[in-house]
Amino acid sequence: MSTESSAQNQPIASTGPAAVSVTGVGKVFASRKGADVTALEAVDLTIAPGEFVSLIGPSGCGKSTLLRLIADLDTPTSGSIEVFGKTARQARIDQAYGIAFQQAGLLPWRTVRANIELPLELHKVGKAERGARSSELLSLVGLADFADKYPDQLSGGMQQRVAIARSLAESPGLLLMDEPFGALDEMTRERMQTELVRICAETGAAVVFVTHSIPEAVFLSNRVVVMSPRPGRIRDVIAVDLGRAEGRGEGLREADSFFEAVVAVRESLHGEAAGAPAARGVDQR
Amino acid sequence: MKQSASLPRTILAPILLGVLAVALWQLAVVALEIKPFVLPSPVSIATEFSGSVSSVWAASLVTGANALIGLLIGAVVGIIAAIIATVLPITDELSAPLVAAASVIPIVALAPVFYTMFGADKETARQLVAALAVFIPVYLNTLRGLRQARPVHRDLMRAYGASAWQATRAVTLPGAVPFLFIGLRIASSLAVISALIGEYFGGPIGGLGKSITSAAASSNYSLAYAYVLGAIILGLVFYIVTLGLEKLVSPHRASASAP
Numbered sequence: 001m002s003t004e005s006s007a008q009n010q011p012i013a014s015t016g017p018a019a020v021s022v023t024g025v026g027k028v029f030a031s032r033k034g035a036d037v038t039a040l041e042a043v044d045l046t047i048a049p050g051e052f053v054s055l056i057g058p059s060g061c062g063k064s065t066l067l068r069l070i071a072d073l074d075t076p077t078s079g080s081i082e083v084f085g086k087t088a089r090q091a092r093i094d095q096a097y098g099i100a101f102q103q104a105g106l107l108p109w110r111t112v113r114a115n116i117e118l119p120l121e122l123h124k125v126g127k128a129e130r131g132a133r134s135s136e137l138l139s140l141v142g143l144a145d146f147a148d149k150y151p152d153q154l155s156g157g158m159q160q161r162v163a164i165a166r167s168l169a170e171s172p173g174l175l176l177m178d179e180p181f182g183a184l185d186e187m188t189r190e191r192m193q194t195e196l197v198r199i200c201a202e203t204g205a206a207v208v209f210v211t212h213s214i215p216e217a218v219f220l221s222n223r224v225v226v227m228s229p230r231p232g233r234i235r236d237v238i239a240v241d242l243g244r245a246e247g248r249g250e251g252l253r254e255a256d257s258f259f260e261a262v263v264a265v266r267e268s269l270h271g272e273a274a275g276a277p278a279a280r281g282v283d284q285r
Numbered sequence: 286m287k288q289s290a291s292l293p294r295t296i297l298a299p300i301l302l303g304v305l306a307v308a309l310w311q312l313a314v315v316a317l318e319i320k321p322f323v324l325p326s327p328v329s330i331a332t333e334f335s336g337s338v339s340s341v342w343a344a345s346l347v348t349g350a351n352a353l354i355g356l357l358i359g360a361v362v363g364i365i366a367a368i369i370a371t372v373l374p375i376t377d378e379l380s381a382p383l384v385a386a387a388s389v390i391p392i393v394a395l396a397p398v399f400y401t402m403f404g405a406d407k408e409t410a411r412q413l414v415a416a417l418a419v420f421i422p423v424y425l426n427t428l429r430g431l432r433q434a435r436p437v438h439r440d441l442m443r444a445y446g447a448s449a450w451q452a453t454r455a456v457t458l459p460g461a462v463p464f465l466f467i468g469l470r471i472a473s474s475l476a477v478i479s480a481l482i483g484e485y486f487g488g489p490i491g492g493l494g495k496s497i498t499s500a501a502a503s504s505n506y507s508l509a510y511a512y513v514l515g516a517i518i519l520g521l522v523f524y525i526v527t528l529g530l531e532k533l534v535s536p537h538r539a540s541a542s543a544p
Contacts, residue, residue, distance in 0.1 A: 073440050093446045105437035109459045109535060118455065122447050 017085040019174050019206035020047040020070055025079035027065055027232075038231035039065045043079070045225065045234065047206055049173060054209045054217035054224045056265065062232020063210045064178055070208060071099055071176050084173060095123065097174040098167030098205075102182045104159035106151040112162050113138065113147040119169045137165040140199060157188040164196070168203060175200070175207045182212065190253070193219055214269070218261045219253065226268045236268040325507040333507035334514055340496070341515040348492040349519050351408050352480040355415020356523070359476070360469060362416070363423030370424075371431040371457075384424065392418040393479055396486040411483040411492075418479040419472040423465070430464025431457055466531040473527040477520045493519065 027040040040062040047053050055063035068074045070081055072092040083091035091097060098119075106115045116134045125133075138144045141161040151159055160180055167175060181189045193216060200207055211217050217224045218240055226236040240261045252258055307327045313319065314326035321329065334341065370377035392414055399410035434457050442452040484494025493516045500509035 071444055073443055092444060095446065097444075099441070099444045101437050101440065103435075103437045105435070105441055107438070107456065107459070109462070119445050122445050122451055122455065 018046045019049045019051065019084060020045070020208060021082040022070070023080050025069060025076045025081060027062070027069060027074065028077045041231040041233050043234055047208065049206050050204050052200060052207045052209065052220055052222045054211055054221040055227060056211055056214065056217045056224055057227030057269070058229055061227040061229040063227050065232065067176055067178050067208055067210050071097065095170045096172060097176050098170065098172040099176045100163045100167045100180045102179040104163040106159055106162055108151050111148050111150055112143060112154070115151065115162055116166045116169055118166065133169060137168055140202070141165045157184050157192060160184065160192065164199070171203070173205055175205045177207060178210045179212065181216065196220065214262055214265050218258060218265060224265050226265060238264050238268060321506045322504065325510055329507045330510040330514065334511040337508060337511055341511055344491060344493045344496045344512060345515050345519045348480050348484070348494065351411040351492065352415050352476040352523065354412045355480060356419050356472060356476040359416035359419025360423045360472060363420045363468070364427050364465065367424050367427035367431060370428055384421065388421045393482045396483040400487045405487050406489055408489065410488060411480050414483040415476045415479040418475045422471040422475065423468040426464045426468030427461060430461030433460055433464065462535055469527050470524065473523040474520055477523050481516055
């Protein structure tokens with residue numbers, strides 16, 4: 001935390017223990033040929049409770065790797081990660097976070113309701129309590145009428161809503177989302193983004209959101225973390241001040257402040273020379 | 286909606302083709318005056334079949350019972366072996382060459398050996414042949430299914446801090462069911478074929494295989510074909526029952542053959 005840029009890696013409003021605290025984290029994947037791949041190098045990032053932070057960058061910048069490290073699905077080669085003051089491993093065991101991936105990853109042999117209840121079931125939550133919680137979540141994501149359907153009877157967007165409901169099952173203070181809307185069409189995607197903003201406002205959870213899309217990152221986030229590849233590191237952290245969730249309607253997508261933030265993120269992604277050709281793998285929509 | 290629209294095509298078309306083929310067959314036999322020992326006409330086969338329904342039924346029961354016993358034994362042993370091979374990979378490594386060898390040899394070739402081992406007056410040899418033929422596809426497909434857990438599900442189970450047993454029960458075992466049924470579908474036909482062919486190599490009379498050979502040997506070709514028709518129906522029944530069981534157990538999962 002001594003360099004100039006890392007000052008920006010602090011949350012805008014820090015109250016209480018940080019939701020996520022990443023300190024000097026590096027990740028090296030050993031390949032069989034002996035040529036190690038450095039996926040992440042010297043990453044520092046602190047996320048406040050309730051804060052929405054997007055990780056954006058071209059393919060291979062390590063944004064998904066960083067998310068997996070926070071989730072303790074992989075372990076960092078160097079540095080340390082804390083989630084609500086606990087080690088990443090302890091936080092995973094204590095179910096401090098909920099997680100959603102690009103694939104909804106629903107179990108096809110379970111109903112929508114049973115899919116949402118899966119984490120509760122694994123942690124021995126009583127049947128009545130499970131039912132109450134899943135009903136609550138089903139109406140939160142607007143799928144109350146689909147409780148007894150199976151995943152193959154739902155559209156992609158609906159499946160992803162089920163996955164989000166499942167990630168919220170244990171009321172986590174932190175949500176980790178790895179391109180959850182990446183496989184959806186643009187219109188579904190925008191609707192899901194609006195819903196996610198509403199859900200986050202209702203649950204008060206902090207979110208780490210990996211995405212390829214600049215407008216998506218800007219629309220959702222309090223801060224956008226721009227990453228660069230080879231080796232993956234944080235290039236820039238851009239604060240986006242688009243007001244609280246209540247004000248984030250569809251009109252926001254056409255507001256000047258929205259475009260300004262999009263331009264700021266785009267220029268950061270492309271390095272010093274603004275207007276340079278698009279960075280590879282970054283969705284410009 | 287889509288299914289009902291394609292219903293005429295999926296059901297009527299094959300029926301039409303079948304009727305057409307049988308009509309052509311009848312026409313060819315009559316017009317070209319084909320001798321019955323070369324090819325009996327469908328009408329004579331149908332007449333013979335309806336005239337000897339009770340004996341075809343009795344023969345089907347004998348062969349069907351052997352096939353069913355073989356199917357059950359082979360499937361149960363195959364599933365247990367696949368679970369063991371998943372839990373203890375060493376057993377898989379040890380048995381891999383054996384399974385590979387067993388999957389290429391025609392199992393029915395063992396029938397004569399089994400008749401001398403278990404006695405030519407018993408059905409045991411035929412049941413064993415069927416069980417062996419069933420074991421291979423059930424074992425291989427179940428094993429594949431048990432190793433099929435999708436990375437996203439594995440990540441989820443880890444994120445939930447699920448124990449190994451919880452992950453097995455929640456993801457691995459149900460995930461393997463479609464693959465088990467692929468194995469069972471192949472095995473259901475194999476069981477009937479093996480039990481029937483096994484009869485050609487000896488053992489007690491009464492089954493479909495023996496009935497076909499003895500009818501052909503006594504120049505009653507239409508009757509031989511009537512038994513063949515019985516064998517076809519028996520095979521279909523086994524296949525359809527397995528398919529129905531699959532639909533009953535897992536109505537809402539993408540077929541495992543789809544990506």
